[in-house]
Amino acid sequence: MAATEDAVRPPALPWTVRIQLAAFSLAHRRDGSVRRLFCSLADLHVAAKRRPDATGVRSADVTVDASRGLWARVFSPSSSAADAPLPVVIFFHGGGFSLFSAASRPYDALCRRLCSGLGAVVVSVNYRLAPEHRFPAAYDDGVDVLRYLDANGLPADLAVPVDLSSCFLAGDSAGGNIVHHVAQRWTAAISTTSSSLRLAGVILIQPFFGGEERTEAEVALDKVCASLSMGATDAYWREFLPEGATRDHAAARVCGEGVELAEAFPPAMVAVGGLDLLKGWQARYVEALRGKGKDVRVVEYPSAFHGFHAFPExxxxxxxxxxxxxxxDEHGNAGDNNPAPF
Structure with a gap:
């Protein structure tokens, strides 16, 4: 996953993608900080739709804790041809901990694609954003959504049975970071609590990790693609981490022998883009998991930039x-031959 001469060439992209990336770049100042008014105007939201779309996916919003505005959007097939209950994928959106929501048009569309493509019910978490809500708010919200599902299950009108013993956490960029920390918290606690919700696996799509040190990839790929720069990553960390913390804070620097991993931490899939300046930190994360004896599958996309997955083109x-x-499919129902539908 090291940077090469070929890797630093800007990718050839469809014009529709180039326009969207240019707009996202305009949302950031030269120092990488976010133009919040621009982002609030450009971040188009869509409502949940109980009526199935062309792919048969419908959605509904579920309130988890109204006092702090915590909710999730649930995507489900209108019907299921399978006899067995469907797995559940709990999804955390990206955006540097400070942008987007479960209602943002790109993430609503992505979760619909995941619901249809994975044959799973997708629960997209609308966690609180920085800088108003710094570390550990996003992690707290993620764990509390799992607790809510464990206690209440999913809405009875989904029309499809689900299997909470076959539950996956997935997220992109900052959402991938949240996936790791929520999975660690959840699996570290299950030895002392009983739960019907079992984490069968975690999927980290170009997860957002970092540190004070600059990796070879960060230096080589800075500004190669308009979707991310070192200035932007630094700004995101400044707004999310506790006041005065450096990027070597445990929330960001998830690598090395000092990383704590619960015995029950689930199998992981890590998606890495060849043109993503974060790939050096992602490689170190993979090494840390493997060093602890964890099952990790790395899937690499050599010509992919940070955020490529949001563009179906x-x-x-x-x-x-x-x-x-x-x-x-490989890890679902691995620990329960007789899952109980909800």
Missing amino acids: IADSGKLVADMKLFV
Whole structure:
């Protein structure tokens, strides 16, 4: 996963993708900080739709904790041809911990694709955002959504049975970071609590990790693609981490022998893009998991930039969904031959 001369060439992209990336770049100042008014105006939201779309997917919003505005959007097939209950994928969106929501148009569309492509019910978490809500708010929200599902299950009107013993966490960029920390918290606690919700696997799509050190990939790929730069990553960390913390904080630097992993931490899939400046940190994360004896599958897309999966026009975006389905199919129901539908 090291940077090469070929890797630093800007990718050839469809014009529709180039326009969207240019707009996203305009949302950031030269120092990488976010133009919040621009982002709030450009971040188009869509409502949940109980009526099935062209692919048979419908959605509904579920309130988890109204006092802090915590909710999730549930995507489900209108019907299921399978006899067995469907797996559940709990999804955390990206955006540097400070942008987007479960209602943002790109993430609503992505979760619909995942629901249809994986043959799973997808629960997209609308966690609280920085800088108003810094570390550990996003992690707290993620764990509390799992607790809510464990206690209450999913809405009875889904029309499809689900299997909470075959539950996966998935997320992209900052969402991938949240996936790791929520999975660690959940699996570290299950030895002392009983739960019907079992994490069968975690899927980290170009997860957002970092540190004070600059990796070879960060230096070589900075500004290669408009979707991410070192200035932007630094700004995101400044807004999310506790006041005065450096990027070597445990929330960001998830690598090395000092990383704590619960014995029950589930199998992981890590998706890496060849043009993603974060890939050096992602490689170190994979090494840390393997060093602890964890099962890790790395899927690489050599010509993919950070955030490629959000664009269905890009072939690798479809390949990612196919790779995710293979992972879910392999690890689903691995620990329960008689799952109980909810």
